[in-house]
Amino acid sequence: MRKLFILGIGMLCTFANAQNIDDVIRYSNDNPQGTARFQAMGGAFGALGGDLSSLNINPAGSAVFNFSEFTVTGSNYNRNNDATYGNSISNTDINSLEINQAGGVFVFNASDDSPWRKLSLAVNYDLVNNFDNEFRASGSSNQGIDNYFLNFAQGQALGPLRVQNGERIDDAYLDIGSSIGFGAQQAFLGFQSGLIEPNDDADENTGYFSNAQYTNVNQEYAQITSGYNSKFTLNLAGQYQENLYLGASLNFHTVFYDKLTTFDETGYDAASDIQSTRFDNFLHTEGNGFSFSLGAIAKLNDNIRVGGSYQSPTWYRLTDDISQRINTDSPVGNPNINLIDFNIISLFPEYTIKTPSKLTGSAAIIFGKEGLLSFDYGYQDMSQAELRPTSDAAFANENQFISEQLGVVNSYRIGGEYRIDQVSLRAGYRFEEGPYENEEIIGDLTGYSGGIGYSFGPSRLDLSFSKTEQDTNDFLFDSGASNSAMVNRINTNISLGYSVKF
Template sequence: MKKLSFLIIGALSMSQLMAQDISDALRYSFDDIQGTARFRSMSGAFGALGGDLSAISINPAGSSVFTRSYATFSLSVQTINNDVNYFGNNRSSSESKFDLNQIGGAFVFNNTNGNSPWKKFVLGVSYDKVANFNNDWTASGTNTNNSIASYFTSIAQGLRLDEISKFPEESYSEAYSYIGYAYGYYNQQAFLGKESHIIAPVNDIPSNTSYVSNIAPGSYRQNYYYSARGYNGKLAFNMSSQFKDKLYLGLNLNTHFINYERFTYLNESNNNSGSLVHEVGFENGLYTIGTGFSFQLGAIGKLTESLRLGATYTSPTWYTIAEETTQYLETYRTEGGQEIAQIINPNIINVFPDYRLQTPGKFTGSLAYVFGDKGLLSFDYSIRDYSNTKFKPKSDPYFSSQNSLIRNTLSTASSYRFGGEYRIQRVSLRAGYRFEESPYKNNDLYGDLNGYSFGIGYNFGNFKLDAAFDQSKQDVNYQLYNVGLTDNALIDSKVSNFVVTLGFNI
């Protein structure tokens, strides 16, 4: 894979912002809290329980369940196994990452005024990894439907030839940068296709707006490489209080962090009769950083000594996101009996204006039954309307079209989490199950998630040691490009986590 060297930075105006789509919106909308080992071993069913630092991320009232100040940190190993099918050809990959995925503390202040119904006040802070973006896979197969040329021809139609062409005195870098600044991201794509000879104008005049492919119909051997790195993290500042022995109330003020990098590379070759271009290598890089804010309101009520009910409202997350893109294109063609390599390496970083993303809010209802000091059972139900996801400013024409697509494509999704714990003196045995519905109206695009978990813990007195293993499975139809070459790679993804947590009184 050709690596890009970055020499020039090109800024694009807001009206030319074309890098964001529904996949970006969803990527930052999921909140799969990785959490402590106890939290993970019960599949995150903690909304009515509390007493765990990661449980605060589900229901902020949970910190008041602590009887004394407490802190934890968690280490994890996450492994992602992908089985990828592309036009009947299967490829498998595996990626593992070791990480500090959780750290936090809760500070309990007991009310010494015996006449007050407010028994305690708790301040807490907890960091949780919401998502790990590390993922690598390859899709390989023979496509008889679409060539990468369809990507460039689809974009180029309707664009003037003189607005996607290099002047004789310009370098590729200068032309790519100016076209992006003056006309936008789509014109840059058409420029790449035209200058690499993948597409050609129907008429060689400046006002031409029609283009044809220089890659003939037939079959195309395609290898698509996907590599991503990064994370989404959440830092929660927690306040909660206990009212008498029946009610716990809490508030979280959350700061969110996004760091995401993605590289894709498509290699396509053909020996179709009539093809001028017989091989293409196309690389795209995306770099994203962002910050966001959200809040949570939660309550836990003791209906009886054993039965507990929890409720949480999680606000939308309001992100401000900055993105940069890079591109590289190389083609090989046979012309006049000679093999010609055409390399377009603009050495340009496209810097897009910051944009805003609002992810949907969520409601969670929880129920738990505690069997004294013997164990417990817990259930969480959450609902979130992903069609409420919004790019902003909504007045931007491109964002308006994406928001319309989101409303028509995404829907309300529910998640169900079950967990249980059984204690044998100082030893705790735990297990859980979770099911999360697809955010898409069409489940074939993005399947439901199924996961299970189990774990063990030991209470040493002043500190506790917990370990957990969980695994989830989900099918995803990954679309290679937004236009033209829109064929899907079917990815059967299995994510496994092993987590160890040390907790101690402070």
């Protein structure tokens, strides 16, 4: 039977795996893959328009279409991760297949005496982020998982960590979480598993020590994520006279995110009462969000276009639930500890993440019907991100931490296209700075792309290949120990899109 409990708002931020800086970064990373043409040119469409995924950069782009059009795109996502932990390197490689874009634009020509030459109405779905990913780390460390539980236990009275007469251990786990909070709940797991012990047996005791003896321990860690962040866009744009395009969009976001972490630890000293520990966590997040965008594109002459756009903050309303399980071979552990498993679910109240707004400036050179070059520059101040309600003390502390740790993210995209009769050859480059002031936590992202398109008259088939690379420093524990794995992340996408004018 599944058992659930709800934590009060005052306890919300004590869950170290959620509602923190990591979530802000995850949902601020607005990284739509888009149409195959969009991907092949590095997403540099802010001054070009004429592509449904260009609405993610500049909502004025739909007014550039001369005909109504429908586009659908499917992509194969490959995730290749090399995790360095200690002196060991572990590789994981996964693939997933998604319909990542679908949409249409309807173009309406105005009367000859109107300064508005045409109006366009567009609807588009884009996969902003595909969360399907996995990495594994294996190596030795002088910091064991006992530090995680000791960090939560120190200062916590022993009395509430006991299982009362006639009480089931899983009910006690639920009760302490709902009445005291997540931190005490972690101390409960450490104590009931026999991994940590109180300094004395009095209920008033607030000091603890580890039952694990070691100089170095062997650790195996896996993080498996799945889900998506999608965006549905409603767009209205128009061409004013001959050289100005204006547009606005309303964006509706949907989030589903799952994260499973598994952790195994062995290699304790021969004299240690504990010889093995396993600790697993599962986080599920879902919710929705809203944002809007405004933009303009100007034709300075027949060859040069410039564009500018404003992307508002995105306001996400999210809910989390977590489940945990722990097992040790401690002789003093509660023999019923296995009753606490993934069927015991902790529910958290709804909360809000406000991601920072973004400004984009763009320029493009058009070489008649032969081809084009395009450039986009994006500016986003990640230190302005917030967890809400800001009246919550824990959120206020985390927001202060966010403002100190995160900084401005500058991004650059360059794309080009060369046409030979019905064939279009494309290439792109992308560079995006890491969001942390300390670049060793998340490094800069670089990407390359290329593709080809073939026009069949009213329809077009596009194929693209894109590859990005980024280094991240992923911590195994959220508190108590600084163990981390350096992960080299290489994402490769192959996309096929079909467009038809009508």
